[in-house]
């Protein structure tokens with residue numbers, strides 16, 4: 052089981068349940084064939100249905116982690132058409148089992164052979180199903196997964212139903228008439244219910260997999276009310292069965308994304324509060340599409356010659372270049388900050404400078420010599436700040452002329468993306 056640690060906790064819980072269920076279903080159907088117990092057969096068929104349902108949940112969880120733009124619509128349709136077919140099959144087998152159970156009630160009922168084998172098998176099934184239900188509930192609550200919590204509840208009903216089968220077979224073996232058939236009818240009722248549910252969910256999604264506009268609006272409003280969010284650029288998602296997968300792209304208020312993960316978590320929580328049955332929310336921080344691209348130019352003490360490196364820069368010119376036209380909008384001069392543990396030769400100043408520039412929302416740092424390495428490079432990387440290599444330039448006036456002509460960023464990908472996303 053080397054693949055298990057690589058899975059998400061919710062997926063692992065589903066996978067363990069599915070593997071255990073395969074063995075239980077095989078055991079129950081075999082025992083049903085040997086003993087002739089209709090209730091054991093009904094519970095075996097229910098378990099087969101549950102395995103298929105678990106696999107569907109796992110596929111849903113996998114898909115939900117992809118970016119919504121990559122959502123393969125065609126695959127959803129297949130998922131739901133398969134769901135519909137399974138639902139119809141469940142209803143059909145429930146119908147068949149009803150006939151058999153009623154046949155047992157009205158006609159001559161064969162006694163159950165080897166009742167102890169059936170009782171023993173079903174007792175093991177009760178214990179394992181109970182353990183799986185407990186595990187799904189525990190993981191589902193910890194991971195905030197409504198579908199896993201719902202699955203756990205279903206497993207508890209299965210454990211109780213299996214205990215009922217033990218009782219039914221025991222009573223039948225003790226000579227109580229119809230006990231096995233009556234128990235079978237109870238399980239058939241559960242099958243009808245879950246089969247109907249599967250069919251309805253599949254139909255609902257096939258008719259419209261997209262999320263209702265008012266729910267998307269509620270999600271956007273919830274995210275927008277967070278003080279760290281300047282603007283919600285996009286919100287989309289899809290329904291899978293009764294569960295919703297949402298994806299939000301937001302522009303952060305601050306350029307400083309040091310607490311991005313925590314901010315994303317708070318936003319997710321408020322979206323979950325605003326919209327019910329949300330299986331997963333993805334929050335992606337995106338740059339404001341209408342925002343300027345900011346270029347920092349390190350300067351020498353004369354405020355016009357470009358400094359060779361960060362440690363020797365005495366100030367920075369921050370140029371705002373308009374997107375699209377890439378024309379120069381404004382220049383502001385920022386003094387080079389003194390590092391907290393700055394050495395006499397200026398070492399330590401480079402990191403302090405890059406941190407200060409990141410807080411100003413600088414997207415690109417112009418360098419004429421070698422690119423920063425070590426600490427400054429790390430800070431730049433963490434803030435998605437890029438290096439603009441222009442060894443051909445020596446003065447700020449040249450930089451301004453290039454920016455005004457729209458050629459400063461030529462050959463450079465004008466990207467200022469500080470993208471953070473968090474699955475699940």
Ligand SMILES: [Zn+2]
Pocket residue numbers: 097098101205206209
């Ligand atoms: Zn079940």
